[in-house]
Amino acid sequence: MNPAVEVRATPRQPLGMPPRQFLRDYWQKRPLLIRGMFPGGVDAVAPDDLAGLACEEAALSRIVIRSPATSSSRPGNGRDPAPGTEKNDRWTLRNGPFRERDFARLPKTRWTLLVQDVDKWDMDVAALLDGFAFLPAWRIDDVMVSYATDGGGVGPHVDQYDVFLLQGVGYRRWSIDAQPRAFAPAAFRDDSELKLLREFAPTHAWLLDPGDALYLPPGVAHDGVAMGECTTYSVGMRAPSRAELLFDFTEFLAEPLTEDDRYIDPDLTPARATGEIDAAALARVRRALPLFDFVAQRYQRPSPAKRERGGPFAAANGEAKSSIDDATLAHWFGRFITRYRSAQIVAAPGREIGMAELRRRLPKSTILRNPFSRFAWRRDGREAELFAAGEALRCPTTLARLLAAEREIDGTTLAGFTENPRALATLKALLDAGHLQLIRRR
Secondary structure, three states: OOOOOEEEOOOOOOOOOOHHHHHHHOOOOOOEEEEOOOOOOOOOOOHHHHHHHHOOOOOOEEEEEEEOOOHHHOOOOOOOOOOOOOOOOEEEEEEOOOOHHHHHOOOOOOEEEEEOOHHHHOHHHHHHHHHHOOOOHHHEEEEEEEEEOOOOOOOOEOOOOOEEEEEOOOEEEEEEEOOOOOOOOOOEOOOOOOOOEOOOOOOEEEEEOOOOEEEEOOOOEEEEEEEOOEEEEEEEEOOOOHHHHHHHHHHHHHOOOOOOOOOOOOOOOOOOOOOOOOHHHHHHHHHHOOOOHHHHOOOOOOOHHHHHHOOOOOEEOOEEOOOOOHHHHHHHHHHHHHOOOOOOOOOOOOOOOOHHHHHHHHHHEEEEEOOOOOEEEEEEOOEEEEEEOOEEEEEEHHHHHHHHHOOEEEHHHHHHHHHOHHHHHHHHHHHHHOOEEEEEOO
C-alpha cells in the first residue's frame, strides 16, 4: 500500500510521523501535505518589510505579473476557469532591486513578489529552519518568501530540488502533478522568461491553511495560486548538479598544479603517420591528467604506508585509477558545499583581533554567525575539519559541532576553548574573516 499523501501534524510529530519515517517513505520519493506543521501559522515577516528588503541592492528579488488572457483566447464554455489555470495567460518577470514607486504602479491583483535568502536578513525567518533540524544544515539552501495578491502566482513549473512550501498569512491553492517523472510533460512555454510548463495536468489539489506545509521532491510539477493576499515561505534545499560538482572538483584538483606540470613525451618515437594520435600518446595524456598521486601529494603528506599503497589514488599495474580517498574528497566537498551560491561576499572587519583581546572579550560577549556564512564539519581523527564559506580549518570536534549548530553562542560557552591554541586560532581566523562577530553583552 502506498504511503498517504496527506497527514496531520501533532505537537510531538510536526511532520505527522517520525523524521526517520518521513525520510524513508517521502524524501526525494513522493509529495506530502502536512496539515498544521506550524500551529497557528507563520507570520515571520510583514509584506511591507519584504517589499523594503526587495529595494535593497544586495537582496535577490523578483516580481511576477500574470495578465489574464483576453476573452477571445479563452475556451468557449461560457465560464472563466479557476484562477491561475488559464493556459493563454501572459507572464511578466521583473528583477530587483525595486523602488517604492515600482510597487505603487502594480495592478491590484495577480502579481507576486519573491525575495530569496530572507533567512539571511531576518532572524525570525531564520528561526523557521529550527523545524528542519532533522536534515543536515548544509543541505538547506535558503528560505524564499513570496507575497502574492489575489490570483497571483508564478505559474506551473518544476524545481530540481526538494522544497517545503509553508503557508504563512492567508490561503494558497496548490495543484501538483504527482505522475512519475518519466510520464510527466516537461516541455516549456516559449513566450515567457519563466520556465513555465507548456502542459500541466494536476493529479492533486489542496487549499493550504496558515501553518500547513507541502513537501515536494525534485521534479514534481506544481502551481500555487493566491486566494486573496497571502505569504508563502519556501524552504529550498541545495542540490548541485553533477556538472557543477564536476567543474568545481576539477578546479580543486588543479589548484596545486603549476606551469611546470605539463604533458611530456620523453619516450617519443618517430611518427608513423602525420597527425595520428596513437595509443602511446593517449597513455601520456592519461598520465598528465590531474587524477593521480602527484596531485594528491600536494594536498597532504602521505604516511609511509600510504606511499607504499600509492597514496590516495590507488595504482594497479602501473596505471593510476580515478579513485580518490575519502579524506581528499571530503576536504573538497566541505569547501564546495559551504561556499555561498550567490554573489554575496562576507566582509571582513576593519581590523584583526589579537589573541589577548580575544581571550579577554570572549567571556563578556556573544558570538554571532554571519548569516551568509555556511558552516559544516567532518571528523578527522581526534579533531575535526571545520568548513566555513569555502574555507577549511582544523579544530576540536566539540568546537566544530557547536559553531556549525548555533547561530548565536554565549561567549562563556566558548571561553573554555581559549586554553587550546588550535581552537583559539580557529576562532580568531573566523572573526578576522567576518564569518563570526563578537558582540559585547549589555
